[in-house]
Amino acid sequence: MNSRLQAVRGMNDLLPEAIGDWQRVEAVARGIFADHGYAEIRMPLVERSELFARSIGAATDIVEKEMYAFQDRSGDMLALRPEGTAGCVRAALQHGLLHNQQPRFWYQGPMFRYERPQKGRYRQFQQIGAECFGIPDADIDAELILLTARLWRELGLSGVTLEINTLGTPDDRQVYREQLVAYFGGHRGLLDEDSKRRLEQNPLRILDSKAPEMQALIDEAPRLLDSLGGASRAHFDRLCAILDRAAVSYEINTRLVRGLDYYTHTVFEWVGEHLGAQNALCGGGRYDGLVEQLGGKPLPATGFSIGVERLVDSLRAVGVSAASATPDCFVVSVAAPAGEALVAAEELRDAGLAVICNCDAAGFKSQLRRADRSGARVAVILGEQESATGQVGIKPLRGDGEQQTVARADLVATVKQLSKG
Ligand code: AMP
Numbered sequence: 022m023n024s025r026l027q028a029v030r031g032m033n034d035l036l037p038e039a040i041g042d043w044q045r046v047e048a049v050a051r052g053i054f055a056d057h058g059y060a061e062i063r064m065p066l067v068e069r070s071e072l073f074a075r076s077i078g079a080a081t082d083i084v085e086k087e088m089y090a091f092q093d094r095s096g097d098m099l100a101l102r103p104e105g106t107a108g109c110v111r112a113a114l115q116h117g118l119l120h121n122q123q124p125r126f127w128y129q130g131p132m133f134r135y136e137r138p139q140k141g142r143y144r145q146f147q148q149i150g151a152e153c154f155g156i157p158d159a160d161i162d163a164e165l166i167l168l169t170a171r172l173w174r175e176l177g178l179s180g181v182t183l184e185i186n187t188l189g190t191p192d193d194r195q196v197y198r199e200q201l202v203a204y205f206g207g208h209r210g211l212l213d214e215d216s217k218r219r220l221e222q223n224p225l226r227i228l229d230s231k232a233p234e235m236q237a238l239i240d241e242a243p244r245l246l247d248s249l250g251g252a253s254r255a256h257f258d259r260l261c262a263i264l265d266r267a268a269v270s271y272e273i274n275t276r277l278v279r280g281l282d283y284y285t286h287t288v289f290e291w292v293g294e295h296l297g298a299q300n301a302l303c304g305g306g307r308y309d310g311l312v313e314q315l316g317g318k319p320l321p322a323t324g325f326s327i328g329v330e331r332l333v334d335s336l337r338a339v340g341v342s343a344a345s346a347t348p349d350c351f352v353v354s355v356a357a358p359a360g361e362a363l364v365a366a367e368e369l370r371d372a373g374l375a376v377i378c379n380c381d382a383a384g385f386k387s388q389l390r391r392a393d394r395s396g397a398r399v400a401v402i403l404g405e406q407e408s409a410t411g412q413v414g415i416k417p418l419r420g421d422g423e424q425q426t427v428a429r430a431d432l433v434a435t436v437k438q439l440s441k442g
Contacts, residue, residue: 050172057164065102067102125151141331142299150327151165172327184277186273202220216230305326349375354388377397379392
């Protein structure tokens with residue numbers, strides 16, 4: 022016997038029972054982006070591996086361990102995109118979109134990371150993201166945060182908190198890096214294996230460590246916030262002032278460094294209390310060096326991305342669920358001439374109704390059962406007798422209306438009337 026094939030580990034089917042929640046999230050997000058002047062952009066799922074090594078950073082977990090990289094048949098090294106920012110910058114550069122009047126973009130789509138799958142962490146997952154180019158001010162960082170806060174509000178999501186931090190400029194970071202190397206290097210004996218490796222390559226990432234034995238040491242580490250240059254401090258203070266003015270509450274988390282190398286100044290994360298271990302719902306920040314790193318002229322940029330699986334899980338946890346779509350009517354047909362049922366269904370759809378048409382030769386009772394289960398308000402009945410007399414039966418399925426027989430010509434008007442109620 023042939024064995025049955027399964028989906029790839031960490032890559033999930035999205036089944037019809039969940040799709041309503043996903044579509045609701047997508048629709049609300051799409052509306053909010055439109056209301057803020059963000060243009061949608063769609064990039065390929067596959068890019069050259071080099072794009073991610075140059076942007077995310079060769080010494081990050083994502084590029085080192087998690088990328089689906091492969092050689093294609095012509096020998097090019099390609100990768101499934103692990104995130105959207107690099108591809109968005111690449112596309113905007115390639116098509117000359119960076120310096121026009123429309124600096125705000127959004128996108129959605131699947132991302133791929135070879136991580137250990139667990140609840141809330143998958144190898145294919147969906148992100149909704151936004152990127153804004155050419156605006157150096159903290160105001161646009163704040164706009165992105167306000168936009169996400171609005172998204173949670175409009176979706177009905179509660180139980181999320183905002184954490185913010187600043188990573189300063191590359192110069193600030195260089196000074197800080199030396200402080201960290203001196204500090205952690207002085208306690209080398211207390212470092213776990215991961216942190217020892219990071220000490221050489223990317224000491225800021227030690228702050229990100231979740232290892233319990235590292236926490237006390239990290240708590241005592243120097244803070245970048247304490248040694249920021251004046252301009253960086255002013256950027257961060259302005260962001261905080263805007264959030265205060267807009268009554269968005271936040272916590273300053275000086276250990277928030279985020280996994281990607283390209284951030285500067287603002288970084289933020291929305292954390293969901295319903296999410297368990299994988300509690301980051303949305304991450305973002307400023308990445309002023311990236312455009313130049315990818316071959317463009319220096320250009321400030323800032324963005325975020327939301328994990329849609331986690332957002333849908335959070336919405337379900339707070340009891341917000343989209344109603345599943347039900348048809349207005351169900352066409353039952355028993356021994357009617359060929360095509361009668363489908364033509365009646367087409368006329369009803371032309372009038373704006375959602376219709377399911379029975380398409381097999383099941384008996385009358387079982388078709389009526391299907392009609393009932395479909396959630397339709399009304400069953401339209403085409404039988405041998407109705408067809409012979411130029412009539413149709415109409416049976417309300419909800420409430421207590423009586424079945425009636427009307428002239429075929431009155432079908433649409435009658436169903437419309439009944440399905441409104
Ligand atoms: P990042 O690109 O790592 O900043 O991730 C942005 C958001 O995407 C996170 O806050 C998560 O909500 C989501 N996310 C990241 N990695 C995964 C994953 N492996 N599975 C599911 N969601 C993820």
